Amino acid sequence: MKRDDLLGFSFGGNKCRIGMAFLEDMEKQGGNFMVSYGSSGSNLNRTMAALCKSKNIPCLIMVAEEEGEEACTFNRQIAKSAGAEQVVCKKTNVADAVGQVLEELRGRGYKPYYLYGNEQGRGNEAAAREAYIRAYREIAGWEKDRGVEFTHIFHASGTGMTQGGLVAGKRQAGGREEIIGISVARDAQRGTDAVRRYAGDGPEEIRFEADYRCGGYGLYDSFVEEIIEQMMNSHGIALDPTYTGKAYAGMERWLKRYGTGRERVLFIHTGGMPLYFDYLNRKRAEYAKGKGTQAI
Amino acid sequence: MKRDDLLGFSFGGNKCRIGMAFLEDMEKQGGNFMVSYGSSGSNLNRTMAALCKSKNIPCLIMVAEEEGEEACTFNRQIAKSAGAEQVVCKKTNVADAVGQVLEELRGRGYKPYYLYGNEQGRGNEAAAREAYIRAYREIAGWEKDRGVEFTHIFHASGTGMTQGGLVAGKRQAGGREEIIGISVARDAQRGTDAVRRYAGDGPEEIRFEADYRCGGYGLYDSFVEEIIEQMMNSHGIALDPTYTGKAYAGMERWLKRYGTGRERVLFIHTGGMPLYFDYLNRKRAEYAKGKGTQAI
Numbered sequence: 003m004k005r006d007d008l009l010g011f012s013f014g015g016n017k018c019r020i021g022m023a024f025l026e027d028m029e030k031q032g033g034n035f036m037v038s039y040g041s042s043g044s045n046l047n048r049t050m051a052a053l054c055k056s057k058n059i060p061c062l063i064m065v066a067e068e069e070g071e072e073a074c075t076f077n078r079q080i081a082k083s084a085g086a087e088q089v090v091c092k093k094t095n096v097a098d099a100v101g102q103v104l105e106e107l108r109g110r111g112y113k114p115y116y117l118y119g120n121e122q123g124r125g126n127e128a129a130a131r132e133a134y135i136r137a138y139r140e141i142a143g144w145e146k147d148r149g150v151e152f153t154h155i156f157h158a159s160g161t162g163m164t165q166g167g168l169v170a171g172k173r174q175a176g177g178r179e180e181i182i183g184i185s186v187a188r189d190a191q192r193g194t195d196a197v198r199r200y201a202g203d204g205p206e207e208i209r210f211e212a213d214y215r216c217g218g219y220g221l222y223d224s225f226v227e228e229i230i231e232q233m234m235n236s237h238g239i240a241l242d243p244t245y246t247g248k249a250y251a252g253m254e255r256w257l258k259r260y261g262t263g264r265e266r267v268l269f270i271h272t273g274g275m276p277l278y279f280d281y282l283n284r285k286r287a288e289y290a291k292g293k294g295t296q297a298i
Numbered sequence: 299m300k301r302d303d304l305l306g307f308s309f310g311g312n313k314c315r316i317g318m319a320f321l322e323d324m325e326k327q328g329g330n331f332m333v334s335y336g337s338s339g340s341n342l343n344r345t346m347a348a349l350c351k352s353k354n355i356p357c358l359i360m361v362a363e364e365e366g367e368e369a370c371t372f373n374r375q376i377a378k379s380a381g382a383e384q385v386v387c388k389k390t391n392v393a394d395a396v397g398q399v400l401e402e403l404r405g406r407g408y409k410p411y412y413l414y415g416n417e418q419g420r421g422n423e424a425a426a427r428e429a430y431i432r433a434y435r436e437i438a439g440w441e442k443d444r445g446v447e448f449t450h451i452f453h454a455s456g457t458g459m460t461q462g463g464l465v466a467g468k469r470q471a472g473g474r475e476e477i478i479g480i481s482v483a484r485d486a487q488r489g490t491d492a493v494r495r496y497a498g499d500g501p502e503e504i505r506f507e508a509d510y511r512c513g514g515y516g517l518y519d520s521f522v523e524e525i526i527e528q529m530m531n532s533h534g535i536a537l538d539p540t541y542t543g544k545a546y547a548g549m550e551r552w553l554k555r556y557g558t559g560r561e562r563v564l565f566i567h568t569g570g571m572p573l574y575f576d577y578l579n580r581k582r583a584e585y586a587k588g589k590g591t592q593a594i
Contacts, residue, residue: 005306008304008306010301010304010534010535011533011534011535012530012534013534013536052530052531052534053534055531055532056531056532056533056534074582076575076578079578079581079582080530080578083527083530083531084530084531085531231379234308234348234376234379234380235348235351235352235379235380235381236351236352237307237352238306238307238308238309238348238349238352239306239307240309275571276575279372279572279575282372282375282376283579285375286370286375
C-alpha cells in the first residue's frame with residue numbers, strides 16, 4: 003500500500019497533492035480567490051479550504067447536496083473552521099451555480115480561480131494531472147530501488163484526477179503495470195471519459211471499473227464494512243466507506259473475479275481519514291436506534 | 299515538530315511506540331493476555347487494543363471513568379471494535395480493580411500481563427522506557443545530520459513513560475537540551491515522581507511543568523482552543539485539547555514566561571488524532587445547544 007494518507011498536511015490524501023498543484027496553477031494564472039466544488043463529504047473541498055487558509059488565500063467551497071446524503075460531515079466542519087465560504091447547490095445544476103459564484107466574486111473585485119476550469123468544469127486538467135504524475139514517479143523509483151515491478155495499481159477513482167495523473171505518468175515512464183481505478187460513483191462511460199481528459203492524449207486503454215459501486219456515491223455494502231474493520235484491526239489503517247474502503251473492497255472483488263495473483267499488487271491509500279470518523283459516528287447513531295453492535 | 303502522529307499504525311502517536319515495547323516485554327515474560335488501563339479518552343487503551351488485535355493476542359482494557367468525563371470517545375469505540383474486553387473502574391480504586399481482573403483472567407487459564415507491572419502499577423518501567431530512548435536517538439541522529447542542536451524538547455506528559463524514556467535517552471547520549479514535559483493532569487510532585495521512575499536512576503533534574511493544566515485532566519481553556527485552531531489552519535496539523543493541544547499551548551506559555559527563544563525548540567507530536575474528532579463532535583453538540591459557532 004502506498005500511504006498517501008500519511009502525507010503530513012490536513013490528514014494527507016490525494017487531494018493534498020492535487021490541491022498544491024491547483025494552488026501553483028492559480029498563481030500562474032494570476033487568480034486570487036480559490037473556488038472548489040465537491041459533495042458534502044468531499045476531501046477536495048476540505049483540503050482546498052485548509053491549504054488556502056494556511057496561505058491566507060480566500061476560498062469558497064461549493065457543496066453539492068443530494069436528498070438523503072449526510073450534510074454534516076467532518077470534512078465540511080473542518081472546511082468551515084478554516085473559514086471557507088460555503089455555497090450549497092444541486093448536483094443537477096452545477097454549471098449555473100458556478101457561473102453565479104464566479105460572477106459574484108468578480109463583482110467583489112476578485113479574480114476567482116475555479117479549480118475545474120470553466121463553468122462546465124473543463125480546462126484545468128493539466129494542472130491536476132501533474133500531481134499524480136509525480137506520485138507515479140515516486141512509485142517507479144521505489145520499484146527500481148527494490149528491484150520489484152508491480153503488476154497492478156489499484157485506487158479509488160472519482161473525479162478522474164488521480165487516475166489521469168497515474169496514466170500520464172505511466173505513459174511518460176513507459177510503465178507496464180495495469181492502473182485500475184475502482185469507481186466510487188460514476189458509470190463506466192462517464193468515468194472513463196473523465197480519466198481520459200485528465201490523462202491527456204495517449205494510446206492506452208483506460209481501466210475504470212464501475213462494477214463495484216454498491217449503488218452509487220456514498221453507498222456501501224457489508225463487504226465494504228468488513229474490509230474497513232479488517233484493515234483497522236489487522237493493520238491499524240483507517241479506510242472509509244465512500245472512497246478508500248469501497249475501492250479496496252472493489253480491488254478484492256476484482257482480484258477474485260479474474261483470479262489474479264496479489265503478490266505484486268499496489269493499492270494507493272488516497273486518504274480521507276475524517277470520513278472514517280463520520281463512519282464511526284454513523285455506527286453510534288445506528289446503535290442508538292437499536293441497530294448494529296454496541297458503540298462502546 | 300517531530301510528527302509521531304504520522305507513525306502508520308492506528309493513528310500513530312507515542313503509545314504506538316510504547317505499546318510495541320510492552321508487547322515485546324510481555325512475550326519475554328511469557329504472558330498471553332494483555333491488560334491495559336487508562337481514562338475513557340486513553341490513547342494507550344486504544345493502541346493496545348489495536349496492536350493486540352493485529353497480532354491475535356487477547357486484550358482487556360480497564361477504563362477509569364470519573365463523573366463528568368466523556369464516556370463515549372472515539373478511542374474507546376475503536377478499542378471496542380478491535381474486540382478488546384472492557385472493565386470500567388473508578389480512579390480511586392485502581393489497584394483493587396486490577397487485582398480482580400488479573401485473578402479472574404488467571405482463573406480463565408491465562409497468564410495476564412498488566413502493562414504497568416504489579417497491581418500498584420509498578421515494575422514495567424524499563425520496558426516503557428525503551429520506546430522513547432529509541433525516539434531520542436532518532437532526534438539526536440536528525441540533529442547530527444543537519445548540524446542543529448535543539449535547546450528544548452517539549453511534549454505532553456501524562457503517565458511519565460514518554461518523558462522518562464527521553465530523559466534516559468538524553469542521559470545515555472550525553473545530550474544537552476532541556477526536556478520539558480507539560481503536565482496534562484498530574485501535580486508537580488506526582489508527575490515528577492512518575493517521570494523519575496520511568497527514567498531510571500540518574501543525576502538529572504526532571505522538568506515536569508504543572509502550571510498549564512487548566513484545572514485537570516481533559517480540561518482546557520480558550521487559549522488551548524486557539525492553538526488547536528491555529529495549528530490546523532496554519533499547518534494542517536491536528537492537536538487535541540486533552541494532550542497535544544494542551545501541551546503545545548503550555549509550551550507557548552512557558553516560552554513567553556521565560557522569554558526563551560524558539561529557534562531551536564522541538565515539540566513532539568505524540569498523536570491522539572481520534573481525540574481531535576471527539577473535540578469536533580463536542581463543538582457540534584455545543585452548537586446544537588445554542589452555544590459556540592456554527593458547526594458547518
